[in-house]
Amino acid sequence: xxxxEQNSGPLSVPEGAIASLxxxxxxxGSQSFFWYRQYSGKSPELIMFIYSNGxxxxxxxxxxxxxxxxxxxxxxxxxQPSDSATYLCAVNNGGSNYKLTFxxxxxxxxxx
Amino acid sequence: xAGITQSPRHKVTETGTPVTLRCHQTENHRYMYWxxxxxxxxxxxxxxxxxxxxxxxxxxxxxxxxxxxxxxxFLLTLESATSSQTSVYFCAIGxxxxxxxxxxxxxxxxxx
Numbered sequence: 665x666x667x668x669e670q671n672s673g674p675l676s677v678p679e680g681a682i683a684s685l686x687x688x689x690x691x692x693g694s695q696s697f698f699w700y701r702q703y704s705g706k707s708p709e710l711i712m713f714i715y716s717n718g719x720x721x722x723x724x725x726x727x728x729x730x731x732x733x734x735x736x737x738x739x740x741x742x743x744q745p746s747d748s749a750t751y752l753c754a755v756n757n758g759g760s761n762y763k764l765t766f767x768x769x770x771x772x773x774x775x776x
Numbered sequence: 777x778a779g780i781t782q783s784p785r786h787k788v789t790e791t792g793t794p795v796t797l798r799c800h801q802t803e804n805h806r807y808m809y810w811x812x813x814x815x816x817x818x819x820x821x822x823x824x825x826x827x828x829x830x831x832x833x834x835x836x837x838x839x840x841x842x843x844x845x846x847x848x849x850f851l852l853t854l855e856s857a858t859s860s861q862t863s864v865y866f867c868a869i870g871x872x873x874x875x876x877x878x879x880x881x882x883x884x885x886x887x888x
Binding site: 696698700706707708709710713752754756761762763764766767768769 | 816874
């Protein structure tokens with residue numbers, strides 16, 4: 665059973681702080697990693713993807729990947745109240761590249 | 777999600793009735809997916825398609841069938857709806873630009 669684990673939260677940070685969201689996965693064959701943001705009552709929205717070990721930055725978002733530790737994280741700098749949402753980590757299935765396994769998500773609350 | 781639509785957006789049906797949900801894309805993605813999202817379980821893959829008439833099961837396929845007769849349309853059918861199929865159903869597309877998936881707006885289905 666391929667698993668993707670996330671802390672369910674809620675993670676509460678003050679406005680302007682760095683929010684750190686973490687994800688671990690069990691399938692060593694996984695090569696592609698995705699972060700989705702989901703506002704309450706809405707559909708998941710892709711915000712970042714990363715394929716190589718190290719960091720990938722896009723605006724206020726940084727994805728970090730460590731395949732040896734089977735760990736992927738998302739940092740949100742200068743957090744804003746509009747960042748309050750559930751963040752889903754998704755990992756491709758090593759045996760079937762086009763299938764993803766999702767974590768249950770971490771609820772982030774950014775307090776003004 | 778402007779290039780992907782789902783219909784209906786909301787549906788209430790009775791136990792034992794058949795239900796068909798439609799996903800339509802205008803993005804020419806090869807892959808299409810049906811997920812369900814439930815509290816405590818996250819997003820789970822029901823079925824997916826890798827081309828016209830090419831479909832395969834996901835992790836929670838029992839009680840569901842799918843069809844894809846055109847690239848742009850992917851149908852999910854509940855042959856005889858049960859209360860356990862009350863959920864939010866998301867369609868996703870992918871494969872044209874990479875492994876990432878993009879989600880439709882969702883269908884909230886209630887089986888009474």
